[in-house]
Structures are given as C-alpha cells and as structure tokens.
Amino acid sequence: MKKFEYLTLDVAARGFWSRSVDAQELTNKLNELGAEGWEVVSSVDLNIGQGQSRNVMVILKREIN
Numbered sequence: 571m572k573k574f575e576y577l578t579l580d581v582a583a584r585g586f587w588s589r590s591v592d593a594q595e596l597t598n599k600l601n602e603l604g605a606e607g608w609e610v611v612s613s614v615d616l617n618i619g620q621g622q623s624r625n626v627m628v629i630l631k632r633e634i635n
Contacts, residue, residue: 572633573633573634574631574632574633574634575631575632575634576629576630576631577603577608577629577630577631577632578627578628578629578630579599579603579627579628579629579630580625580626580627580628581595581596581599581625581626581627581628582624582625583624583625583626591625591626596626596628600628603630606632607632607633608630608631608632609630609631609632610628610629610630611629611630611631612628612629613626613627613628613629614626614627
C-alpha cells in the first residue's frame, strides 16, 4: 500500500486596494516543491469578499518511500 505525507502551503495575498496572489511567486514555489516530489492535490481561495483574497491554501502530497 502506498503511503503519503502532506504539506499545507499558505500563500498570502498582497496589496492594499486589490489583494491578490503573485502568480509568478506561487509558480516558482510550486516548481521548487515539485522538484522535491510534491504534487498539488487541492487549493482553496480564502476569499474576504468583493473579489479580494486573504490568502490561498494549497494542499500538496508526496509518496513516502
């Protein structure tokens, strides 16, 4: 049976008037984690209303050898 470990990545939104996540920064971080064997299984935008995000929660997993 395969076994997995999980990682929760909390990505903060920035900006005073338009709180958003820096897509390039997130891409760089996911590529870094992907090189370590992590795979994204889910993500959730923790919205605070009117199109603004407080942060994005990304759940990743990788197989334990």
